[in-house]
Amino acid sequence: MLRTLAAVLTLAMVGACRPANYTDPQDVRRVIDSLNTKLVAWYSAGQADSAAQIFAQDVWALPPNSEPLVGRDSLRSFQKNIFATGKWQFTMKTDDVVTSDSLAMERGHYTLKVTAGPQAKYPSFEDHGNYVQLWRRDADGHWRTVWEAKVSTVPLPAPPTPPTPPVASSKKT
Secondary structure (H helix, E strand, C coil), X not given: CHHHHHHHHHHHHHHHCCCCCCCCHHHHHHHHHHHHHHHHHHHHHCCHHHHHCCEEEEEEEECCCCCCEECHHHHHHHHHHHHHCEEEEXXXXXXXXXXXXXXXXXXXXXXXXXXXXXXXXXXXXXXXXXXXXXXXXXXXXXXXXXEEEEEECCCCCCCCCCCCCCCCCCCCC
Protein backbone atom coordinates (compact mmCIF):
# COMPACT_ATOMS: atom_id res chain seq x y z
CA MET A 1 0.00 0.00 0.00
CA LEU A 2 2.79 2.38 0.92
CA ARG A 3 4.58 1.64 -2.37
CA THR A 4 1.43 2.36 -4.36
CA LEU A 5 0.91 5.65 -2.54
CA ALA A 6 4.57 6.61 -3.10
CA ALA A 7 4.28 5.80 -6.83
CA VAL A 8 1.11 7.85 -7.18
CA LEU A 9 2.67 10.81 -5.34
CA THR A 10 5.82 10.57 -7.50
CA LEU A 11 3.75 10.62 -10.71
CA ALA A 12 1.71 13.56 -9.42
CA MET A 13 4.88 15.50 -8.59
CA VAL A 14 6.43 14.78 -11.99
CA GLY A 15 3.21 15.90 -13.71
CA ALA A 16 3.13 19.05 -11.59
CA CYS A 17 6.64 19.94 -12.75
CA ARG A 18 5.46 20.22 -16.36
CA PRO A 19 5.00 23.86 -17.42
CA ALA A 20 1.42 25.09 -17.63
CA ASN A 21 1.89 25.98 -21.30
CA TYR A 22 3.27 22.53 -22.21
CA THR A 23 2.53 21.53 -25.79
CA ASP A 24 2.38 17.83 -26.58
CA PRO A 25 4.40 17.38 -29.81
CA GLN A 26 2.24 14.45 -30.95
CA ASP A 27 -0.94 16.51 -30.54
CA VAL A 28 0.57 19.35 -32.56
CA ARG A 29 1.68 16.91 -35.27
CA ARG A 30 -1.89 15.57 -35.54
CA VAL A 31 -3.28 19.11 -35.83
CA ILE A 32 -0.74 20.05 -38.51
CA ASP A 33 -1.41 16.85 -40.47
CA SER A 34 -5.15 17.55 -40.31
CA LEU A 35 -4.72 21.17 -41.45
CA ASN A 36 -2.41 20.09 -44.28
CA THR A 37 -5.02 17.56 -45.47
CA LYS A 38 -7.61 20.35 -45.57
CA LEU A 39 -5.18 22.69 -47.35
CA VAL A 40 -4.47 20.12 -50.08
CA ALA A 41 -8.21 19.60 -50.64
CA TRP A 42 -8.86 23.36 -50.79
CA TYR A 43 -5.98 23.88 -53.24
CA SER A 44 -7.30 21.11 -55.48
CA ALA A 45 -10.79 22.65 -55.35
CA GLY A 46 -9.44 26.17 -55.98
CA GLN A 47 -10.87 27.46 -52.68
CA ALA A 48 -8.53 30.34 -51.83
CA ASP A 49 -10.78 31.78 -49.10
CA SER A 50 -10.83 28.49 -47.20
CA ALA A 51 -7.11 27.87 -47.71
CA ALA A 52 -6.22 31.35 -46.43
CA GLN A 53 -7.72 30.61 -43.00
CA ILE A 54 -4.82 28.26 -42.22
CA PHE A 55 -2.43 31.19 -42.44
CA ALA A 56 -1.89 33.87 -39.79
CA GLN A 57 -2.88 37.48 -40.50
CA ASP A 58 0.84 38.37 -40.49
CA VAL A 59 2.01 35.43 -42.63
CA TRP A 60 5.13 35.59 -44.80
CA ALA A 61 4.80 33.08 -47.65
CA LEU A 62 7.79 32.51 -49.90
CA PRO A 63 6.62 30.67 -53.03
CA PRO A 64 9.30 29.40 -55.43
CA ASN A 65 10.52 31.94 -57.99
CA SER A 66 8.28 34.71 -56.61
CA GLU A 67 8.43 37.74 -54.37
CA PRO A 68 7.34 37.20 -50.73
CA LEU A 69 3.63 37.38 -50.00
CA VAL A 70 3.13 39.34 -46.79
CA GLY A 71 -0.18 39.11 -44.96
CA ARG A 72 -3.17 36.80 -45.31
CA ASP A 73 -4.99 39.12 -47.74
CA SER A 74 -1.97 39.21 -50.06
CA LEU A 75 -1.68 35.42 -49.97
CA ARG A 76 -5.42 35.00 -50.58
CA SER A 77 -5.28 37.33 -53.59
CA PHE A 78 -2.27 35.47 -55.02
CA GLN A 79 -4.04 32.12 -54.57
CA LYS A 80 -7.26 33.35 -56.18
CA ASN A 81 -5.29 34.54 -59.21
CA ILE A 82 -3.35 31.30 -59.66
CA PHE A 83 -6.37 29.06 -59.04
CA ALA A 84 -8.30 30.99 -61.72
CA THR A 85 -5.70 30.19 -64.37
CA GLY A 86 -5.66 26.41 -64.13
CA LYS A 87 -6.11 23.22 -62.14
CA TRP A 88 -3.72 22.74 -59.21
CA GLN A 89 -3.09 19.24 -57.86
CA PHE A 90 -0.99 19.51 -54.75
CA THR A 91 0.31 17.01 -52.18
CA MET A 92 2.35 17.62 -49.08
CA LYS A 93 3.84 15.21 -46.56
CA THR A 94 5.19 16.20 -43.18
CA ASP A 95 8.61 14.70 -42.43
CA ASP A 96 9.21 16.25 -39.01
CA VAL A 97 7.67 18.64 -36.47
CA VAL A 98 9.54 20.30 -33.61
CA THR A 99 7.52 22.18 -30.98
CA SER A 100 8.15 24.70 -28.24
CA ASP A 101 5.21 26.15 -26.34
CA SER A 102 3.00 27.96 -28.87
CA LEU A 103 5.37 27.51 -31.84
CA ALA A 104 5.99 24.52 -34.09
CA MET A 105 8.38 24.10 -37.01
CA GLU A 106 7.34 21.68 -39.73
CA ARG A 107 9.62 20.24 -42.42
CA GLY A 108 8.25 18.22 -45.32
CA HIS A 109 8.09 17.65 -49.04
CA TYR A 110 5.53 18.46 -51.74
CA THR A 111 4.48 17.69 -55.29
CA LEU A 112 2.56 19.97 -57.60
CA LYS A 113 0.96 19.39 -60.98
CA VAL A 114 -0.55 22.41 -62.71
CA THR A 115 -2.75 22.06 -65.76
CA ALA A 116 -2.85 25.49 -67.37
CA GLY A 117 -6.27 26.81 -68.36
CA PRO A 118 -7.02 28.88 -71.47
CA GLN A 119 -6.37 32.18 -69.66
CA ALA A 120 -2.99 31.06 -68.22
CA LYS A 121 0.12 32.95 -69.24
CA TYR A 122 2.25 29.86 -68.61
CA PRO A 123 2.34 26.26 -69.82
CA SER A 124 1.25 23.28 -67.72
CA PHE A 125 4.04 22.11 -65.42
CA GLU A 126 5.01 19.81 -62.58
CA ASP A 127 7.13 20.63 -59.55
CA HIS A 128 8.35 18.92 -56.40
CA GLY A 129 10.53 19.93 -53.54
CA ASN A 130 10.81 20.56 -49.82
CA TYR A 131 9.21 23.05 -47.49
CA VAL A 132 9.42 24.47 -44.00
CA GLN A 133 6.57 26.11 -42.13
CA LEU A 134 6.57 27.92 -38.82
CA TRP A 135 3.25 27.43 -37.05
CA ARG A 136 1.93 29.52 -34.16
CA ARG A 137 -0.94 28.79 -31.80
CA ASP A 138 -2.84 32.08 -31.90
CA ALA A 139 -4.78 33.59 -29.00
CA ASP A 140 -7.96 31.86 -30.24
CA GLY A 141 -6.22 28.47 -29.81
CA HIS A 142 -5.93 27.74 -33.55
CA TRP A 143 -2.63 26.75 -35.12
CA ARG A 144 -1.77 28.90 -38.15
CA THR A 145 1.20 29.19 -40.47
CA VAL A 146 3.28 32.31 -39.83
CA TRP A 147 6.17 31.62 -42.23
CA GLU A 148 6.13 29.29 -45.21
CA ALA A 149 8.91 28.55 -47.68
CA LYS A 150 8.76 26.05 -50.51
CA VAL A 151 12.02 25.10 -52.21
CA SER A 152 11.74 23.38 -55.58
CA THR A 153 14.16 20.54 -56.33
CA VAL A 154 13.38 20.68 -60.05
CA PRO A 155 16.36 22.12 -61.91
CA LEU A 156 15.74 25.33 -63.81
CA PRO A 157 15.84 24.91 -67.58
CA ALA A 158 19.14 25.69 -69.25
CA PRO A 159 19.30 29.09 -70.96
CA PRO A 160 18.92 28.96 -74.73
CA THR A 161 22.07 28.52 -76.74
CA PRO A 162 22.98 31.74 -78.52
CA PRO A 163 22.88 31.55 -82.32
CA THR A 164 26.14 30.78 -84.05
CA PRO A 165 27.43 33.84 -85.93
CA PRO A 166 27.82 33.35 -89.68
CA VAL A 167 31.29 32.41 -90.84
CA ALA A 168 32.99 35.15 -92.85
CA SER A 169 33.78 34.20 -96.41
CA SER A 170 37.47 34.09 -97.32
CA LYS A 171 36.91 34.41 -101.08
CA LYS A 172 38.86 37.17 -102.77
CA THR A 173 37.34 38.88 -105.73
